[in-house]
Amino acid sequence: MSARRFWVFIEQEEGKVHPVSWELLGIASRLASEVKEEAHAAGDTVHVECILLGNQVEGIAREAIKYGAERVYLVDEPELENYRNCPYYKCIVGVVRKYEPEVFLIGATTLGRDLAGAVATSLRTGLTADCTGLEMGEVKGSKQRLLLATRPAFGGNIMATILCRQNRPQMSSVRPRVFPMPPYNPEAVGEIVREEVPLDEKDTEARILEFIHDQAESVDIEYADVIVSGGRGLGTPEGFKLIEELAHELGGVVGASRPCVDAGWISYAHQVGQSGRTVRPKLYIAAGISGALQHKVGMQNSDFIIAINSDPNAPIFDVADVGIVGDLFEVIPAMIKNIKARKEALA
């Protein structure tokens, strides 16, 4: 009998959890359920667990339990106040070696990707970056189901499914917003296990001297409920004024396709897609965007998509719930008018 552990790294900075961590707990729960039958038949147990590092972050550990973790391994130390590669990866590797999880998921954020490569190398195991699909699948020659990690390759033109046969844990970094939030259960009970990992002086030699906050870059399109995105069809940077107005009426934020960002019409923080952000708002409006694969992968999980394009054959219509074939410079003002009228009626 053995314990099959599905692990998630809980990413926090300044006591704020990156929501991708909860999404990962949702995936881990699903992966665990995919092996439950086979595990029970073999007399094994299956566990959804997570690891959390920081300084005075026990409150977050309790939150993790409500998002589905049975057990939280907590390393709580003043040295871990701010994220730094070396002390973080060494602590994590120490705890992973102790419990030997089968699967270990980390968010594909800037922090997570900095960390994942170091952890995987230190453990001499396989890591699949930036996954958009995960399942525990049967593989010829393997007694147990293995993690099948799917990710875009060659600029998103091809999807590759990768597996790691022998080495453990099977590691993946996972894009935020590709997977849904798991349910939150305020009554859930779980266990918090405190771990201590000794660090050398050398591990904390790299120091953060200063944090510079950039206000202009602070738009958060990843977790917005409504996004109105503009593409090259806007023609000029001024076109974004119209996009902004509609976004404002809907209480949403502005997104953009890559050429608009490359041309400097709008900042990178607004870019949706393969090399920008993945989003899954309730409502996504795409105006003057053709719908290249690299754009679609970033927004196709939105709850409802409205596309506006003058070309009836534009591929964006393939992912839209409703497509309006027409000139965005006529359609968007009509949308603004429609929304204003609705609000007046509500008032």
Next chain:
Amino acid sequence: MFHALVAIKQVPDTTNIRIDPETGNLVREGVPAIMNPYDAHALASAVEWKRKLGGKVTVVSMGPASFTVTIREAVELGADAGYLISDRKFAGADTLATSYVLAAVIQSIHEKDPIDVVFFGKQAIDGDTAQVGPGVAVRLDLPIITYAVKIRDINLAKRHIVVERKTERWTEVVEAPLPALVTCEKEIAEVPFAPLPDLIRSLRYEPEVLTMESTGIFDAEHVGVRGSPTVVFKMGTPPLPEAGEKINSREIGVEAAVATAFAKADAAGILSSVLGGVK
């Protein structure tokens, strides 16, 4: 004297890649091979600091003989020496096996000619993994600074580097002892036009080729397919989602088109929930 080492990779220009709609295969013909753009910027930064501090820049690249052109391009951009790490046994390497080979070579160069800063690109645009840099840093036990946008200072006397790195939340100013490994964003430095002497030198430049045998530093267990824990299980084109309804505003008029579209959103319970949140 400053010694910078830059790891560069040749990649297909993914902006030019197409899929054959019939076969679903990657069309590689006519796709130009380029130096990974992030690596070009990393190299440019290394060369800038060489010019400031005096010293030299060494580049390394693991790949087939065709990577020689990329090393020549690096010489053109100001690299002083280049090594091509090339052996059939290295083929099929995943990021773990790649970091093993690069780390072994960087270590052996360092033993003969100590390195101050190791430069990597943020990621390679063919795989976008961003794993090799952190992997090499772990293997060599070097401090790592990823997502670097600016090197503020390299102080050879005090043996430290100060770098600005950009994360999703903020920009961090990090100080680390030398030697250190930095992975670079494009903002780190502009790629310069090659000066004529470097251009001429690059045309005839022959990199030193490092193989399993010529170096004797590699363990066959850790290279290529054998050293790679991950394998590709399958490849495919992304599935096509089901298309929704199309409304032509020229036929029914713009206002009616918008009203119809919003009615659909209403029916899906979308617009009311969205408008409910509007103040």
